[in-house]
Amino acid sequence: MKAIVNRILPFSSVDGPGNRTSIFFQGCNFNCLYCHNPETINICNHCGICVMECKFSALWMNSGEVIWDKVLCQNCDVCLGSCPHNSTPKALEMTVEQVLLEIRKTRKFISGITVSGGECTLQSEFLLELFKEVKKMGLTTFVDTNGSIPLYQNEALLKVTDKVMLDVKAYNEEEHKMLTGMGNQVVLKNLKELAKKDKLYEIRTVIVPEVLNNYLTVDRVSKWISEVNPALRYKLIKYRTIGVRIDMLNSYTPSEEIIKELITLANRNGCDNVICI
Ligand code: SF4
Ligand code: SF4
Structure with missing residues (x-):
């Protein structure tokens, strides 16, 4: 079984708890306006243009392949x-x-691996085989996902997955479509069902005040968190212009004032564990 891997980061301290090896899979079914990768x-x-x-x-063509x-x-x-x-x-x-x-090279220095992307769950069968082996090594397994694939239905994969980091990019369906090109019904179903199974590590929303109704998303998600598990981490991510696509260059990193308002809103709704990066 094979997968297309964009890159492997031997050590990461931002893709879940502790020191982790992060594997970024190639291919995504979303087309987010603010995509950083x-x-x-x-x-x-x-096509050969980059050659x-x-x-x-470091690049050349051979029999029609780069x-x-x-x-x-x-x-x-x-x-x-x-x-x-x-x-x-x-x-x-x-x-x-x-x-x-590659994981064996870092094994002694990490607590687990995180699979990311792209959208790693598009290659779920590969993840299942990989995670089965990684669990045998005594490492933890985390999935970083846009939530578009019904992971909550994949009992086999969940059995070998410790936790999931889930994006809720927009609560409003039309806004989600405008931002990503796809609706959010599966995302919201994943949110609810994975929480019931105690599989969520954190939920993330990128804050882009000029483009998105972040107040609605933060309000609904934080209310929901307060009902299921007030200690569940809600991570607000400030939109940054570095590395993004031209579409969003007219947007700016949100002010501290806006971030404070959103954190206050989430706390007031009973969501205790809000962080912003
Ligand atoms: S060959 Fe280079 S330019 Fe063409 S699709 Fe592949 S990466 Fe892009
Ligand atoms: S050296 Fe060549 S292949 Fe490597 S990143 Fe630069 S352009 Fe791409």
């Missing part, structure tokens, strides 16, 4: 900027064993 959205179609841009001869040389690559990311398809020539097809090989 647009190069993870699509699978490379081998001309590499100044270090080949990436990891050794020659200087990680300047010029190829990512030149790709018109929101993709990367650096994603690799990997087997479960190849990913495990």
